[in-house]
Amino acid sequence: MKIGYGGDYNPEQWLPEVWKQDFRLFDEAHIDTLTVGVFTWGLTQPGPDVYDFTVLDRIVDRAAAEGRRICLATGTGAHPAWLAKQHPEVTRTDFEGRKHRYGQRHNSCPSSPVFRRLSTEMARRLAQRYAGNPAVIAWHVGNEYGGACYCDLCAAGFREWLRLRYGSLSSLNAAWYTTFWSHTFTDWDQIEPPSALTEHWRGPDHTAFQGITLDYLRFMSDAMLANYRDEKSAIRESDPRTPVTTNFMGLYRPIDYHRWAPYLDFASWDNYPPDDRSPARMALAHDLMRGLKDGQPFWLMEQTPSVTACRDVNPLKRPGVMRLWSWQAVAHGADAVLFFQMRAGRGASEKYHGAVIGHAGRADTRVFREVAALGAELSALGGITLGARTPARVALLFDWDSWWALEISDGPSRLVRYLDVVTAYHRALWTLGADLDVIAVTAPLDGYDVVVAPALHMIKGDLAERLSAVAFRGGSVITTFLSGRVDENDNAFLTDVPGPLGELLGVRVDEWDAREPVYVNRVRVGDATFQSRLLFELVLPQGAEVVGRYEEDWYAGTAALTRNDFGAGHGWYVGAGLDCAGLTWVIRQVLERHGLLGPYPDLGEVETTVRVTPDGSRLLFILNHGSSPVDLPAVPAGDALLPGDPLALEPYGVRIIHMIT
Amino acid sequence: MKIGYGGDYNPEQWLPEVWKQDFRLFDEAHIDTLTVGVFTWGLTQPGPDVYDFTVLDRIVDRAAAEGRRICLATGTGAHPAWLAKQHPEVTRTDFEGRKHRYGQRHNSCPSSPVFRRLSTEMARRLAQRYAGNPAVIAWHVGNEYGGACYCDLCAAGFREWLRLRYGSLSSLNAAWYTTFWSHTFTDWDQIEPPSALTEHWRGPDHTAFQGITLDYLRFMSDAMLANYRDEKSAIRESDPRTPVTTNFMGLYRPIDYHRWAPYLDFASWDNYPPDDRSPARMALAHDLMRGLKDGQPFWLMEQTPSVTACRDVNPLKRPGVMRLWSWQAVAHGADAVLFFQMRAGRGASEKYHGAVIGHAGRADTRVFREVAALGAELSALGGITLGARTPARVALLFDWDSWWALEISDGPSRLVRYLDVVTAYHRALWTLGADLDVIAVTAPLDGYDVVVAPALHMIKGDLAERLSAVAFRGGSVITTFLSGRVDENDNAFLTDVPGPLGELLGVRVDEWDAREPVYVNRVRVGDATFQSRLLFELVLPQGAEVVGRYEEDWYAGTAALTRNDFGAGHGWYVGAGLDCAGLTWVIRQVLERHGLLGPYPDLGEVETTVRVTPDGSRLLFILNHGSSPVDLPAVPAGDALLPGDPLALEPYGVRIIHMIT
């Protein structure tokens, strides 16, 4: 066994001559894993009562015969044209209230009984047919679940979901605070999906009733989860063991992946970073995906070998970058490295998307050569990394509910975006080299010395107590402005801000200023001064020590940054939108206290992670994300699993040290 | 009697313990006036045939028992959920043609018979119930009327409105100039509301037929006025005397407040300036509101004590600013100073909106302390300002028809915005300290020495004659580019520009240039040079004296600014988009001629106004809008009604001098 290598493959688009060419090139590139059938519904069910697996049989048989492993998709990510024509209910109604007709993909209403029945039946038949095939090593349900629907079927589903959640209209009215603006609901049927035609203006983030919108986000995530679960159950009827997954999208707002994770046998995701300056962001996404299943390895289900097509501007991955990012995935827990796509399509909207094999079918392109070289390298490495875990003592909390609640709020500032805050804190941790887990607010915190919870807007359940326990036993908890504001229904706590976190943090916040991005208030911390922007909470210490104070404006001298002694540990509160240097200063204090700085905290473009293999080996991954060579001061003793001088990394260089401990 | 102090209060959202806490805090802050019931329709009519005033009774009784004065709202600004479900006709159809379902507020179709019947019935029943209560000192009908509806009921209402206006289709066709683009209407039913589905593209300002769009704006304003009048009439059935108002929004385009004003017993408005650098703009809005009822005092119905919530960025009012802006309202004619809101809501879209009492219910916040201090100050002042009038000899014309006509025109420049022009001229008057009235074009002009009419695009009735009369008897009239262009149907005058104003102004304009904002043409006036932007009319004097000429481009040397001797006075024409310095130069000439400069024309951030009380006392208000202290050269002899050195104002300082005359 080794790291799976390959990707999305759609031979149904091609003639047999091309298949033959493909497999020759796959051998040349050490391709051993193929994801097939992702958009084959129209092929496998060409009409209402007709199923035809001829072509898919041929694909699976051929791949199996060549020794390839197959990740078999149910193909339900796009419904066939005949289905939309025969049952208009299967298409979605969008946020603007417009009923769509047939087109695109990811186009099915999750509440449609017809869609649910037929997609499940497709999964059932596929499992019946291919369950016994040893080449099939995983099931891939649907594709990149997401978007939303606002049709009447979803309205009915929403009401049913609400009935289960609240039991009574009086509970619902209380949760949604409907006395405001005369909104008291006296019948379930009065409730409408929150859209441009009801509670919203300007767009999906501007709502008159946060509670309604928040619940609809939760409902829609659950409704699609039900679609996934339908198909998984149907697969399990014939195939009790082969793992089932679906491809997630990393930092994707519409779906609460934490609520989905229990139903996946392993996580997998598609890595399309917004630009080529995103190594920290990719690391965050990898860690979030790994955290979905308690640290269990995941698959990198898709990445482009070269270019994307869907952006306004699609830059080319420079030499070495595809390899570097592939190893980064492994460094963060990937057991498979897969591409979209194996061969470039001729037509439609992804014909210019990068592929291992281009339109001309050449093996002598730069891209193919790099893919083949990485294939050889992965083969040489073998299976040592498989099943390895990350021994993190730092946790970063990530919470879809806080994300949603924060960004659909009116006030204090639309410019404060959840991901911006989270990625800023993560970047500081990443720069300083801490091994970290990204976890849900419901995850156990016992194993961590440091818990960072940026913009923890919503406090649910016993979270405040568990955070306090971390500090009490000597750990450090860091949180920020706009934390501890609302309960699980997005109703403000009727206490001082930061609500249930007040005791842990030893502060109170009565007021806050919000400003345009051009406005800067400096924060003095000891001898240093940092900039802060966007949001400025006026922190009133209630026992906490003042670490930083504002220097500008009428609240100059007011606390902006505090640290509270709590038990044997600390509760930090960052009340201002500190800049990168400021955040790095705070995080460094905390990591140093716990001895958790990485080996190269001052080499900003060098990333390291540690993985511990099932047999207890410790692997140190060293990745140079810079375009310049880097000399390392030292590396731990051990065997180098990749070629190259361990102390001198070339641009985009990668090393793996099998540490002697 | 004294200035009313308090604001919007929604105890129906809270439990009795909280009520108790509220009233203790109200006492502490000298709160004597509460606006209640603004969004209680769902509470008072929980179903089609069910009325329930239990909670409202309790609120009113409690407030009355505590000696508070009540501004009682009819609560019809948002309809209940059951109503929208039972009668879908009550919800609006938007400009895009989308029928809305239940949600938000200000959501009722003004033409819906069901809405009209039930909202009127609600007002009727409230009046029947509370008319005799001496604590009820005013009725507050609906809330912030505005928006628009484009449904079929409104289409029918529009056709009826047109029939009354035009009598015949041939008159209508002539008014709308329908021969253009084959638009002749041969049946009333062919007429559609002008929307994105009919005459418009890009948005509400881009129309193929200005006449249709203009009339729809007038109709929609009238339709909502009818809603207001319905409710007022129903109140008057039981309560013949208590004054009735609704809260206006200042410089708000969709509603022609001049057409509404006769039906209000006093004006009131909600002051939410776009930013904290808007003292002149607020002054303009105050004066506009005061001018609605011929100078009669108005109420400041809402302002935030601290922050708004609906903006992208919601900055915090700094210490002293809430007090300063409250006194500014009084300086311009307010008899009440009220907040939105007394207690912060827990949930929904205004939970982060500032409030006198925050979520924690504290009295020791900065905001509460400032509110309480102002309460004490207002109590100490007593009733001296009540009923006082502003003795202005300068009038600024403000005209919704010109606003609409200018901004829905194709050409010459979409960048020339009515409010920009008006606020620029007002700012010059404000900076120079002139006491002024902002009045409708139909208001008598006899009492004024100076009439400023920026962008007076449309000339209706005898306006040109009345303006000429001002100049003839020795006054000064100032108008600008794009004035005198169209008649009341937005049809161009078939004469030289500026149409009926030509004789008064002694100029003719055949052509004009429009340019992007980066382009500047300098205008030389004597030894000074000013910049002009956006629009450049080539002014051909026909008797007028040239005061300023363009310096740039092929029309260098052409007149840009003229003054015409007319009778004993002057008609000024400003053909170019002059900068602030240029406008101030022009306005200063005029004010100096009439001896109407304020006491501190060179102290840009010091505002003054004079009010004359019913007993003839003259009160001079002095307000320092700057963040620095200011020394005044002198102040009139008199008693200082607020503490502090009259000659040395602290930042945001306020003085009131009871002048000895």
Place this chain on the structure above:
Amino acid sequence: MKIGYGGDYNPEQWLPEVWKQDFRLFDEAHIDTLTVGVFTWGLTQPGPDVYDFTVLDRIVDRAAAEGRRICLATGTGAHPAWLAKQHPEVTRTDFEGRKHRYGQRHNSCPSSPVFRRLSTEMARRLAQRYAGNPAVIAWHVGNEYGGACYCDLCAAGFREWLRLRYGSLSSLNAAWYTTFWSHTFTDWDQIEPPSALTEHWRGPDHTAFQGITLDYLRFMSDAMLANYRDEKSAIRESDPRTPVTTNFMGLYRPIDYHRWAPYLDFASWDNYPPDDRSPARMALAHDLMRGLKDGQPFWLMEQTPSVTACRDVNPLKRPGVMRLWSWQAVAHGADAVLFFQMRAGRGASEKYHGAVIGHAGRADTRVFREVAALGAELSALGGITLGARTPARVALLFDWDSWWALEISDGPSRLVRYLDVVTAYHRALWTLGADLDVIAVTAPLDGYDVVVAPALHMIKGDLAERLSAVAFRGGSVITTFLSGRVDENDNAFLTDVPGPLGELLGVRVDEWDAREPVYVNRVRVGDATFQSRLLFELVLPQGAEVVGRYEEDWYAGTAALTRNDFGAGHGWYVGAGLDCAGLTWVIRQVLERHGLLGPYPDLGEVETTVRVTPDGSRLLFILNHGSSPVDLPAVPAGDALLPGDPLALEPYGVRIIHMIT
């Protein structure tokens, strides 16, 4: 005979007194040609079964009596209100799926049987009535055809169009590459118009299926062409000879004018450049329009004498510019110079559009005086230019299919716009003074020494062979990045890029980088260095000589610009988004080789064209587009047909030299 002079005239909007005034002013300005009836459908057919030509008779009779020539419009560019009310099918459904109601103009669904029947009937009746009138010298069908409709009638029309094009669903599925995303169509009725409700997101350029969108663009252009052809056929029933046209809009994307051209008897177009710095762009548009009919003279059907109204900012044409641009039209092949509009409308959306006669009806305005002066000049010139041709040896290929295909593609860059590329290459040709034809990709290439084909994305038919033949016989062919990518169905060629052009160009392209506009990669060419932006193809020479190489980034040293010897000529490939200087360098090499530089290649603002009259005379037009005087080094011997020193051009000056050859 002489150049027609006049324009759009709508006396139906006016009373007889005004008509009289108009005709007196027309005489004063040498106006001899009037376009009448452009929006008269509501006038000529006031009801379902009522036709009334009384007013139109009067207009035609009066004009004829005064000796004016008439371009008679069918008036079907806007349908009457009664028609939309009685037959809602005639209004369009927009891209967002919204059915429109009555409003605007250009508002008819092209597939509506009712619209087709009644518009055709109108043309038939007009022709029956006015065919014999010698004053009627041309028919003007509809007006500025364009926009699109997405209604069910168009859906049905689209399916019929597809059936004719593809014959079978299997052909259609192959052409559209429907295996991708499960899109296989199994019944024609499953096919929907590609809109915001089906295949599109973000807007008309973002589609899941390029093939569907491309075919809908073709269908919609054909559907409107059918409308035009309907009317033309109806005219031909009574009038077999008078030429028929419609007014095009130059560089207008929605309509493939090359497919329309065979059905026009002469081309005509409306020239409203985006700003006053567009002489090259106007030249391109003139040449494109002339190229539609193989070089046959066209009419300038509309231009404004002064200002437009529909822009956000509508600048004024400075003195001399209207004359200059009128002569530019003639220099490029116009046989008529017409204005929109003769008299300014009083109301609606064009009341501020410039006109020969303004609202006041004056003859002493600058604009009228310039119009009259040009009228005198045209009269003095007489008929010498009529029917003249342009003797170009340079061809610029212009292709609506490539335009559409390029701009609806996902990847590599949305920022690369077809017109930007074409206008950049054209500008280089224009600056260097080459006489050129702008032609369709189907036009014969035999007569050209140089063929420039920027962004020739789609290669159809025998185009590659014909381009090769140009080079083979010694010519030069220039093409660029993103050429040779797709076949006529927008499917990628399964060969190396640039597909069928590879042999001619001697290069291969495996990969390309796309970047934001701020990124610059320099390209070294000999001793010079040019900037390139947006798109960077990595050109691998396969026989071609490398002329320029990238200087930056990891592909520094890679070829960016190549020239291939092919037969006796050259195939140039420009792989980078070169700046203006770079393009000019390339074009200059090529023009110099063929001796085709214009007389003043270094005088950037001086434009020249040559026209050869039917009797073989050669006329050299010299136009100074600059605001400064220019001295010419020399002019060819000949007679000056316009006044002024031939060697010294005033700002905006024009000369015509009747060359002695």
